[in-house]
Amino acid sequence: MLTQIDKAQTLAERFGGWREGEFAPTGVPVSRIAEEHGTPFYLYHGEMISERVRRVRAALGGDVEVTYSVKANPNLAVCQLIAREQLTGAEVASSGELVVVRAAGFAPEDIVFAGPAKTDEELRMAVEEGIFAVNVESLNEIDRLASIAEKEERKIGVGLRINPAAQLMGSQMRMGGTVGQFGLDEADLPEAVRRTLSYPDQLVLRGIHIYTATQVFDADALLEHCRNIFEIALQTADLASKPLEMVDFGGGFGVPYFEKMEEFDLERFGEGFQQLLASYRSDPRLDGCRFVFELGRYLVADAGVYVTRVVDVKEMKGKTFVTTDGGMNHHLTATGNMGQVFRKAYPILNLSRAGAGTGEEGVAVAGPCCTPLDMFGTNIPLEDPRPGDLLGVFYSGAYGYSASNLGFLSHPTPAEVLLWQGEARLLRPVGKPEDVLRDQEPLPAPERESGVLG
Ligand SMILES: Cc1ncc(COP(=O)(O)O)c(C=O)c1O
Numbered sequence: 001m002l003t004q005i006d007k008a009q010t011l012a013e014r015f016g017g018w019r020e021g022e023f024a025p026t027g028v029p030v031s032r033i034a035e036e037h038g039t040p041f042y043l044y045h046g047e048m049i050s051e052r053v054r055r056v057r058a059a060l061g062g063d064v065e066v067t068y069s070v071k072a073n074p075n076l077a078v079c080q081l082i083a084r085e086q087l088t089g090a091e092v093a094s095s096g097e098l099v100v101v102r103a104a105g106f107a108p109e110d111i112v113f114a115g116p117a118k119t120d121e122e123l124r125m126a127v128e129e130g131i132f133a134v135n136v137e138s139l140n141e142i143d144r145l146a147s148i149a150e151k152e153e154r155k156i157g158v159g160l161r162i163n164p165a166a167q168l169m170g171s172q173m174r175m176g177g178t179v180g181q182f183g184l185d186e187a188d189l190p191e192a193v194r195r196t197l198s199y200p201d202q203l204v205l206r207g208i209h210i211y212t213a214t215q216v217f218d219a220d221a222l223l224e225h226c227r228n229i230f231e232i233a234l235q236t237a238d239l240a241s242k243p244l245e246m247v248d249f250g251g252g253f254g255v256p257y258f259e260k261m262e263e264f265d266l267e268r269f270g271e272g273f274q275q276l277l278a279s280y281r282s283d284p285r286l287d288g289c290r291f292v293f294e295l296g297r298y299l300v301a302d303a304g305v306y307v308t309r310v311v312d313v314k315e316m317k318g319k320t321f322v323t324t325d326g327g328m329n330h331h332l333t334a335t336g337n338m339g340q341v342f343r344k345a346y347p348i349l350n351l352s353r354a355g356a357g358t359g360e361e362g363v364a365v366a367g368p369c370c371t372p373l374d375m376f377g378t379n380i381p382l383e384d385p386r387p388g389d390l391l392g393v394f395y396s397g398a399y400g401y402s403a404s405n406l407g408f409l410s411h412p413t414p415a416e417v418l419l420w421q422g423e424a425r426l427l428r429p430v431g432k433p434e435d436v437l438r439d440q441e442p443l444p445a446p447e448r449e450s451g452v453l454g
Pocket residue numbers: 069071072091114115175211213214215250251252253294295296297298398
């Protein structure tokens with residue numbers, strides 16, 4: 001089983017390895033990127049993203065479409081890179097994500113919109129853009145969407161997001177198979193179909209969408225889950241008395257951020273899924289159907305590293321504390337503050353010293369925010385960390401920048417840099433202290449108070 005250090009070293013090599021004692025992704029020394037653009041920054045590797053998308057598509061087979069779940073990393077250039085990998089669509093969860101994917105070049109017919117609490121304005125945008133399907137999460141949403149489509153005088157595709165009765169086992173975070181805000185109860189499927197079809201001039205029933213869990217590592221459990229999805233799809237087609245145009249299987253392929261986690265076996269899952277698909281695809285109820293997986297972290301997580309500078313190193317009662325210029329404010333997930341029950345450390349290396357990570361004593365690495373929650377890990381084997389060194393938090397391409405509470409403590413926001421075609425391109429500059437005032441309306445200047453003497 002790989003240790004966290006092994007994982008970090010493997011990722012560092014995939015980024016381009018080391019040169020003269022420091023991390024040099026695609027041959028560019030990390031200190032040079034830091035000098036040019038400032039710290040902290042997210043560094044994304046364009047070719048690693050493209051390779052990953054292709055690998056997933058190859059594993060799932062040509063009959064399956066892979067859509068990118070933009071929530072994982074909505075950076076425009078990242079979305080553009082994925083959009084350029086043709087046959088790939090996008091799954092959005094907000095009007096902002098819809099704006100990004102349209103700007104990135106995804107075609108409306110390759111976009112689906114899922115997520116609870118879509119506002120009228122968001123539904124209106126989806127109708128106006130003419131996206132392939134709004135994956136509705138409640139019976140009310142069907143009615144609201146129909147009334148908006150009527151006002152806009154345009155028809156819109158509908159996917160029924162079903163919360164299945166059966167749970168997907170072997171996952172780390174569930175959004176279905178349990179009671180919750182996501183999707184329609186499977187028991188409401190007949191009513192959802194009836195209701196959608198009752199608006200023939202406004203809504204087109206495209207099919208179903210089932211996304212119940214993330215961080216799934218058990219390929220066999222996921223295959224069993226997909227079999228259940230096929231069965232629900234057939235049942236839906238029967239209820240609608242027409243073939244389905246879309247079955248969206250969700251995905252949730254896991255990323256092994258933490259120790260004792262092993263890679264999701266993509267090839268094994270892909271092989272199993274292709275067999276499963278072969279056994280269903282000739283069913284006339286799926287004639288002409290699009291089979292879709294929507295993946296976020298699996299496409300981009302390993303292609304990102306968060307780089308932060310060591311500000312101070314101190315000893316306290318025999319323990320070494322390393323503090324850095326960015327922490328939970330920039331990378332909430334890596335500090336264990338997003339949906340983790342127990343805090344565990346991401347793979348972290350001292351990028352300024354080749355061979356780093358071999359330190360015997362684990363050190364604590366903490367960010368700059370005044371809370372004990374701002375901690376990347378308490379036992380990280382960094383070799384000889386010194387002020388000025390650059391640390392790299394690997395697996396940071398997903399749920400990093402946009403998943404963080406960037407305003408917390410009003411530190412400047414991190415930069416985003418893309419390594420692509422051998423160059424490091426700035427995608428978003430590091431923030432400035434005065435940005436904190438941006439978009440804020442000050443109070444008017446106080447009127448001169450008339451004093452006692454008039
Ligand atoms: C509906 C939906 N689709 C896709 C995703 C992406 O999940 P992941 O990044 O684990 O692939 C999520 C994550 O929350 C989701 O809620």
